[in-house]
Amino acid sequence: MFKKSQKLYEQGLVNLVGAVNSPVRAFSSVGGNPLFIKKAKGSKITDVDGNEYIDLVLSYGPMIIGHRHKQVQRAVVKALKNGYSFGASTENEIILAKIVCDAFPEMDKVRFVNSGTEAVISGVRLARAFTGKDKIIKFAGCYHGHQDSLLVAAGSGLATLSLPGSKGVPEGAVKNTLIAEYNNLESVKKHFDEHNDIAGVIIEPICGNMGVVIPQKSFLKELKDYLETKNALLIADEVMTGFRSKFGGAQELLGVTADITCLGKVIGGGFPVGAYGARNEIMEEVAPLGGMYQAGTLSGNPIAMAGGISTLTELQNQDPYKKFNIIGNTIETILLEAAKKYSVDLVVNRFGSMMNPFFTNSQVTNFKEAQTSDIKKFAVFFWEMIKNGVFLPPSQFEAWFLSSALTVRDIKKLAIAVDKAMMAVSEM
């Protein structure tokens, strides 16, 4: 079934590290070797051996309207014909900036970069520039890209590989990083009691990087209110949730406004785009208006901008958020009923089009609880799903994503796969 993937994997090992360009693509925690993909269309993805899968990875989020949507393809091809990169401004940057600032009312201005990692690096720098303070609080289990200062207690990728942090990060780089516990405001307050130089708190407003973990009722609102009393900024890392939880991200959904918002993934529709934005007063710190330097040769790349504009425009027209809730709820029910049928311990966390089944019997509201999951069970489940035509992220701690291209037939096929996979887990 995987002969060609197997062969490419072996070839890939020679000049690529582990044959992958991002460790989350390795199959370290589920065993076996990574699949090599040939193409994708709509809700489906096809590997080099010709196996077709319902895609719940969606490039880890970006492909929210499915693969190769007609409008997007047309816009990108049109942009290609005008040139690939100019090192000068283009009208499309203004158009995408307006779409983004309209979606996030707290953003007056936005700066485009090339990845989520870059967006967060810059957002954190901006918080420091604006407040004149150095320390940043992050939550255990939240992932904010691979920059040195936030690569501690950083969730899925590291958890999957059982790494506490990253080698090569000097102590000095994390000395201004403080760790708090998700859904626990007291753990934030404690840091403020002990330090008077905290610039802000960075958070995934709905966490997708320790598996999906949802903020409890008023956690975000209370956090934001508290930060205001401390003159510290709330940095919303909406790289995953932006345009996914709602068009205006988790903030629109939860009724909380951050001071600085970081975006990625969906914003480029599969092309490398990240962004950070804030109200004028804050963005005026950024060069050329202010003294915070941040730059990029390919930032605002015309092809990527065309991908972003067409994806977001189509997404806005489709407004699939209600549909996501319905499909998400259906899949959740399918999972829970199969678990019950085969007496497998399972907790499903879901928020709109992001979801995770955890193989555990305890609730999962933070990183510690997520880690009670049985990853051996997940590995068995994962491979049965693959064999039955459903492409999942190869880790217990990565979110599953839904696209608006999913069909009723896909869901039926998925239900059959889940039944078989859950049976396999119960027979371990």
Ligand SMILES: *Cc1c(COP(=O)(O)O)cnc(C)c1O
């Ligand atoms: C994916 C992700 C990032 C990093 O984005 P890249 O484009 O992979 O650099 C940062 N923060 C969150 C919340 C993410 O999900």
